[in-house]
Amino acid sequence: MSRVGTAGERHAALTRGRAPGTLTRRESRVAWVMLLPVLIVVLGAVGYPLLRTLYLSFTDARLMAFTQAPPWVGLSNYAQALQSPAFQAATGRTALFVVASVGLEVLLGVLAALLLNQRFYGRALARALLIVPLALPTVVNAIMWRWIYNPEYGALNALLTQWHLLPEYRSWLGDPGSAMTMLIVADVWKNFPLVAIVALSALQLMDRALYEAADIDGAGAWTRFWRITWPGILPVLSVAIVLRTIEAVKVFDLVFVMTRGGPADSTKTLSLLVFEQGFGFLRSGVGAAYAYLVVAISAVLIALYLTLLRRQAAP
């Protein structure tokens, strides 16, 4: 394109003392043209639906009657949502799921990373195994655990009774008292390797000299972990933790395939509730208000995530 001018002039143009970050007008134009396709996708396929959902949340829209303008109801959907015991219960369940799943994933992930950072035979293979749960599609993970928990023929029942740890077969997912726990186990199994991989990569970057100094000072393993290892991996780990939290708040596939929110709504998380309002009961307006409350929760987490990422990028 820019074949005008001699090589020397072009070189001068390229290296002219500009402050970093400022572009010539031509470069700025190229920059925007290059951004255009992604901006069209983001504005059109994310921005528009996001605004449209916001609008719907102030109306009494029904899914089957999308063509007429729906009647405006102001904030009543939000008032209804916030006062609804179903919404409050779903928020509580989602919070429980998020805290328990992410908490256990961090615990197991860090422990696995510490283990995989030791020397032992077959270490490379053990590290590679972390890929298996991660790569397993979420729906396959859900049917796999559903089959393991099966009340009549499940492997969990068979194992526990054959080892005499359980007197008789139980309906793990059919019992409101245990269903959520079983979902959390399935989620933790699939996702703790992510935390392990991120923690392991941080461990491998740790400065050995710190540990040698701690050894000379006679610090025990516990002190070494809390004074050196944990602060060292925390910056990288926190990004993974927030990312997992964002994902856990959205949980849908796992619950939908394993329990559909049952039994007795004991596993009905926010996404399930929104899905049911919007598509099951075809009440789009209320569903949209629910969805926006989920967006509000997610937005806080996403902002936290981006702040952490920026802080990582800064130094």
Added chain:
Amino acid sequence: MRFPPHAPARRRLEGVAVHLLALLLALVILTPVVWLLISSVSSTADLTSLPLRWWPGTPDLSRYAALLSVAPGSPGAAFLLALRNSLLVALGATGLSLLVAIPAAYSFSRLPGRRAGLLYAVLATYMLPPVALVLPLYAVLARAGLLNSVYGLALVYCTILAPFATWLLKTNFDAVPLEIEESAQIDGLSRWGVLGRVTLPLALPGLSTAAVWAVLLAWDEFFYALLFTSTTSAKTLPVAIADFAAGRAVDYGLICAAGVVAALPPILIGFLLQRGLLSGLSAGAVKG
């Protein structure tokens, strides 16, 4: 491993403990998957025997045969169509997303101006809960006649894959040495020329990592696929498998076999591309 002369017993004990714990970790990871695999080749009689038989009397491969049968109305026909749909959607969405993400990532990496905020805004869109977008997307797809279509689904997946690929590629382009690009520019290449002939070839490993991650994300997606597809002509594998599992007459072995087939490509890809994929993960922006 060399044990120092002092406290050799303690060191050896630690070594044993580490090996035992590693074995435990491997068991925790492998047991559920191995059970899925065993179940897929056990006869229904074996699977429903009490007490449970952990190892099939004779391996029963009939489920895999059934999944490959094309007789109309059979589970195999639905499964093969879903496999095709999943491939089409994943590859189509990935191709389209890379097409828009490559120039954007280059722009963010090399011509940043003061657009860091915009980059983070793009990244944020990929993390939004899909429940916030699904109703309007449904209406738009319905109006465009793209409901229950692999093309419609591929377009919708771009909302996830394009921002994600932009971010991943931007970190990859950042790693390409600036000097090489500058000399190419001095030789008269335009920005597009630099991108196509210099940066992209140099960032090829990163590009393939981003492509593989995008395919895996699309392969795994369930929520949009569940809502936007209704017949076998467009249903993807996750939806078809969920259908199998929700059916009335449940053949546990068949569900497990379908699960194994759906899980095999991503797990194989994961093993083959381990290093690249994991460094992508550690870059900190990848969904689990």
